[in-house]
Amino acid sequence: MAKKASTHRMAAKKKPKARKSQAAASPGEVTGEEGFVWTRKDLLGLDELSPQEVVHMLDTAQSFEEVSTRSIKKVPALRGKVVALMFFEDSTRTRMSFELAASRLSADTLLFTAKGSSVSKGETTLDTVKNIEAMGVDVFVMRHGESGAPHMVARQVTGSVVNAGDGAHEHPTQALLDIYTMRQRLGHLAGLKVAIVGDIAHSRVARSNILGLRKLGAEVVVVGPRTLVPQAITAMGCEISHSLDDVLGEVDVINMLRIQFERFGGGLFPSLREYHQIYGMNGERLARCRKDVLIMHPGPINRGVELTSEVADGPNSCILQQVTNGLAIRMAVLYLVTQSQGDRRE
Amino acid sequence: MAEMKHLMTAEQVDRALDRLYEAVVEALPAEGRVAVVGIRTRGETLARRIVERLAADEPDRTVKLGVLDITFYRDDLSRRRGAPLVRATEIDFDLDDAWVLLVDDVLMTGRSIRAALDALHDFGRPKLIRLAVLIDRGGRELPIAADIVGKAADVPHGQRLQVRLEENDGEEGVYTQDGREEEA
Numbered sequence: 001m002a003k004k005a006s007t008h009r010m011a012a013k014k015k016p017k018a019r020k021s022q023a024a025a026s027p028g029e030v031t032g033e034e035g036f037v038w039t040r041k042d043l044l045g046l047d048e049l050s051p052q053e054v055v056h057m058l059d060t061a062q063s064f065e066e067v068s069t070r071s072i073k074k075v076p077a078l079r080g081k082v083v084a085l086m087f088f089e090d091s092t093r094t095r096m097s098f099e100l101a102a103s104r105l106s107a108d109t110l111l112f113t114a115k116g117s118s119v120s121k122g123e124t125t126l127d128t129v130k131n132i133e134a135m136g137v138d139v140f141v142m143r144h145g146e147s148g149a150p151h152m153v154a155r156q157v158t159g160s161v162v163n164a165g166d167g168a169h170e171h172p173t174q175a176l177l178d179i180y181t182m183r184q185r186l187g188h189l190a191g192l193k194v195a196i197v198g199d200i201a202h203s204r205v206a207r208s209n210i211l212g213l214r215k216l217g218a219e220v221v222v223v224g225p226r227t228l229v230p231q232a233i234t235a236m237g238c239e240i241s242h243s244l245d246d247v248l249g250e251v252d253v254i255n256m257l258r259i260q261f262e263r264f265g266g267g268l269f270p271s272l273r274e275y276h277q278i279y280g281m282n283g284e285r286l287a288r289c290r291k292d293v294l295i296m297h298p299g300p301i302n303r304g305v306e307l308t309s310e311v312a313d314g315p316n317s318c319i320l321q322q323v324t325n326g327l328a329i330r331m332a333v334l335y336l337v338t339q340s341q342g343d344r345r346e
Numbered sequence: 347m348a349e350m351k352h353l354m355t356a357e358q359v360d361r362a363l364d365r366l367y368e369a370v371v372e373a374l375p376a377e378g379r380v381a382v383v384g385i386r387t388r389g390e391t392l393a394r395r396i397v398e399r400l401a402a403d404e405p406d407r408t409v410k411l412g413v414l415d416i417t418f419y420r421d422d423l424s425r426r427r428g429a430p431l432v433r434a435t436e437i438d439f440d441l442d443d444a445w446v447l448l449v450d451d452v453l454m455t456g457r458s459i460r461a462a463l464d465a466l467h468d469f470g471r472p473k474l475i476r477l478a479v480l481i482d483r484g485g486r487e488l489p490i491a492a493d494i495v496g497k498a499a500d501v502p503h504g505q506r507l508q509v510r511l512e513e514n515d516g517e518e519g520v521y522t523q524d525g526r527e528e529e530a
Contacts, residue, residue, distance in 0.1 A: 035430065037428040063433055066434045066435055076418060077419075339423070339428060
């Protein structure tokens, strides 16, 4: 090729420094600090995390999002590690999401489900976990019907424990993916007003969301019938409303929780039809919201109960985006906890 | 903290980069797709400068810029404690059959380059990969060599070598310092 004498030097040009966090700056927004290092071997809940740790998790997930766009959707970060998926309680999407996240990081996975296992033969949770750990497991992703079960296990094993939902206590990865999706769609978290609608009393998703959102400067209002909203929830720093119609116009995000038929035997509200009339999202209610309001749902949806198909499949809905983001969040969680195991292992 | 000594001044860095750039231009293929991929953080800066200068000198040629974060591919992942923030890899083009110039600031053990080669292959099968570094400080632990070197300097294993670039550090220069060496 023809070589020309170079007319430009490669000398430096002054450039603005890269932003510390990828989130847009806004007053009160928590952004990643230069040089911050994640050091927890477990992720048990958002309660014990600092705002900086939550943001570190979100920023790490943002980097993992790119992996899923490659022709080879895999990185060798967890090569040789074993992730045990311990589902003492049923789950399909959370389990699949963790399973795919682990395989994108090149980890091997083991699946344990309570149905048809030693649990039905009377083995305790701790014995079950200890036996599986003896096979050489690095991470336990654990879903359990009892609040605090992952915390109890974390104190007894050397591997990492990730809470994939414990009783009515916490579901940290769901809240992280919800908060991640809000930041992605709206650009910031500080100052946002988020409504969480439905069965607050039985919801670990609600608790983790409130904890995470409050740490990052968002306001939360929980909405539902008196039977499903405990008064004491205000201690977590949120407001209570018993009328969805009252809050529609003033919120940036509406997170509709699933009515969990399996968790209680009815009697807490008269009928699904009445619930939908008072607390369900439909096109008419959506029209009274801010134009760019974000409609979220952790799934699975009961169409026609929490929201109508018109809302669930409409432009304000980010329900499928939540599922996609869940993968990046879970890759980030598995990566971060395994990077912090050193102090227990050596 | 031990005293930092100048290994290269701003002018010396400038001259080394000029030599490196001339060698890159010489090595460029006559046709075909070309990509310059920098390893975060300072390799990215150098790759960006090369692409910008090529764009000015040879406006007819399209040269893609890629950025690689090799954290997930490192062979010392399981030895580290704690996890600093990992930044995204940005290669939004096809590497299949492309001529790729891999750029980093310092070459030492060769482990970063091994990791970068693995990472690149997850994006496709390049026709050829060349390696350009600002400084080859010696101390190889793998059979890896650079094709284009701005400056070769034997820096003892125990010394720390720090490349400072305007975009990242607000100044240009290379320093050495006694104490723990940095993986390069």
